[in-house]
Amino acid sequence: MPQKRNRPDHDGTHRLAFERNKKRILASQDCCGICGKPVDKNLKYPAPLSPCIDHIIPIDRGGHPSDMANLQLAHWICNRQKSNKLTGTKKKEQDEVSTNRMLPQSMDWRQFREKSEEK
Numbered sequence: 001m002p003q004k005r006n007r008p009d010h011d012g013t014h015r016l017a018f019e020r021n022k023k024r025i026l027a028s029q030d031c032c033g034i035c036g037k038p039v040d041k042n043l044k045y046p047a048p049l050s051p052c053i054d055h056i057i058p059i060d061r062g063g064h065p066s067d068m069a070n071l072q073l074a075h076w077i078c079n080r081q082k083s084n085k086l087t088g089t090k091k092k093e094q095d096e097v098s099t100n101r102m103l104p105q106s107m108d109w110r111q112f113r114e115k116s117e118e119k
Helices: 015-028 076-082 109-118
Strands: 051-055 071-075
Touching: 015 051, 015 071, 051 076, 071 076
Parallel strands: none
Antiparallel strands: 051 071
16 A cells, blocks of 8 residues: 655645745735735634645645745635635646636736746
């Protein structure tokens, strides 16, 4: 039976960088990157609207675990609804990112992917 691997941002090489960037995001961002509404940083987990850090492109879909360009502030519930599932639709462009959520977007993340591939 294969052993379950820990995510690098939870227990591994990117843990310190993730924690450092998490502090920067909590200090500099005020709105949820998924729904665009303000985040109350005084709320604590397990409150649904408590703050958390979202990986814009999920780690298991090729997103970087600790890069600031791949992290954003989000409500815990928005992040849970976003998950990491991709929906299948009719022929899409390869670079198009789509998710299982029908939440308003604060940014067009397809442009993010194009910028990150240029590097």
